[in-house]
Amino acid sequence: MYVYIMCKKNIIYFIFMMMFFVFLNSCEKDIPINFCSFQDDSVKVDSLKINNKVLIIGIDGFRSDALTQEITPFIYEFSQRNVYKNLSHLTEEDTYSGPNWSSILTGVHYNKHNVTDNSFDGSLFEMFPTFFNYIENNVNSINTSSIVNWVPINKKILSIDVDYNTESQISDSLVFIEALNLLLNDDPIKPDILFLHFDELDAAGHNFGFSPNIIEYVETLNNIDLYVDSLVSIIDNKRLFGENWMCILVSDHGGDGYSHGDYNNIKIRETVFIAEHPLQNFKLQHKSNMTDIAPTVLDFLGVSSSRFDCSRDGQSILE
Numbered sequence: 001m002y003v004y005i006m007c008k009k010n011i012i013y014f015i016f017m018m019m020f021f022v023f024l025n026s027c028e029k030d031i032p033i034n035f036c037s038f039q040d041d042s043v044k045v046d047s048l049k050i051n052n053k054v055l056i057i058g059i060d061g062f063r064s065d066a067l068t069q070e071i072t073p074f075i076y077e078f079s080q081r082n083v084y085k086n087l088s089h090l091t092e093e094d095t096y097s098g099p100n101w102s103s104i105l106t107g108v109h110y111n112k113h114n115v116t117d118n119s120f121d122g123s124l125f126e127m128f129p130t131f132f133n134y135i136e137n138n139v140n141s142i143n144t145s146s147i148v149n150w151v152p153i154n155k156k157i158l159s160i161d162v163d164y165n166t167e168s169q170i171s172d173s174l175v176f177i178e179a180l181n182l183l184l185n186d187d188p189i190k191p192d193i194l195f196l197h198f199d200e201l202d203a204a205g206h207n208f209g210f211s212p213n214i215i216e217y218v219e220t221l222n223n224i225d226l227y228v229d230s231l232v233s234i235i236d237n238k239r240l241f242g243e244n245w246m247c248i249l250v251s252d253h254g255g256d257g258y259s260h261g262d263y264n265n266i267k268i269r270e271t272v273f274i275a276e277h278p279l280q281n282f283k284l285q286h287k288s289n290m291t292d293i294a295p296t297v298l299d300f301l302g303v304s305s306s307r308f309d310c311s312r313d314g315q316s317i318l319e
């Protein structure tokens with residue numbers, strides 16, 4: 001009898017261990033489940049805010065201590081306006097561009113969207129969509145556009161989510177010209193939400209060094225400052241005609257030496273984030289990170305989604 005009970009226990013134990021082993025194995029292979037996907041897919045739209053407009057200027061590899069009156073006279077002046085400003089804006093622990101632009105656009109950290117390098121292999125944007133996706137799937141009237149120098153942002157993330165995007169690699173000056181065409185000539189669309197990405201500062205950093213003491217880095221940033229000046233002047237003019245724009249300027253990482261791979265380096269993990277609007281109150285005490293941009297944009301547009309609120313890691317910086 002005793003032997004029989006032992007055997008039975010062993011059999012149960014054996015079956016349990018086998019099930020546990022199968023479970024572990026299947027966990028490794030299967031796509032993870034986002035329980036937020038079971039939330040209501042629809043969004044609520046605030047009719048008072050839905051005509052608001054957003055310009056996002058992305059500057060790759062912008063070291064915070066290079067934002068100075070001498071190097072970036074316009075951005076410096078811009079940062080003194082009615083803004084949320086954080087020069088210690090925190091990157092993902094993975095300080096490559098891929099994970100950080102993905103977090104900026106989705107509002108979730110890289111352990112969710114699963115972009116861990118610039119290959120974008122294994123990305124889970126269907127499970128954790130971009131803020132553009134929430135808008136485009138629910139509000140037809142909004143025109144969205146993305147113009148980027150570093151083409152993986154469009155090819156790997158945004159091309160299916162926006163009305164108009166550039167599909168080949170273009171220089172920063174062409175990004176600027178495309179943006180002028182959109183904003184001044186409605187060519188090819190009149191943009192309500194426009195995402196821009198300038199990459200030549202990151203290239204200057206890799207080639208000559210990320211530093212406010214390196215002439216090539218400074219000259220490139222000085223040139224981008226001129227682009228930002230022109231673009232914000234256009235937005236200021238549109239405001240005079242009653243359009244309610246918020247301007248966001250954000251970078252994906254800083255840099256030190258010729259690279260930006262070390263999260264423990266403060267010159268790399270802390271970068272620039274500024275959100276500007278003439279009348280908006282901001283949560284000035286909040287310490288921002290990459291996942292705060294998407295909820296801020298959706299909040300400004302009055303677009304709310306229970307699925308997004310369940311998934312997101314960041315928070316809106318609007319009061």
Ligand SMILES: [Zn+2]
Binds near residue numbers: 061202
């Ligand atoms: Zn880089």
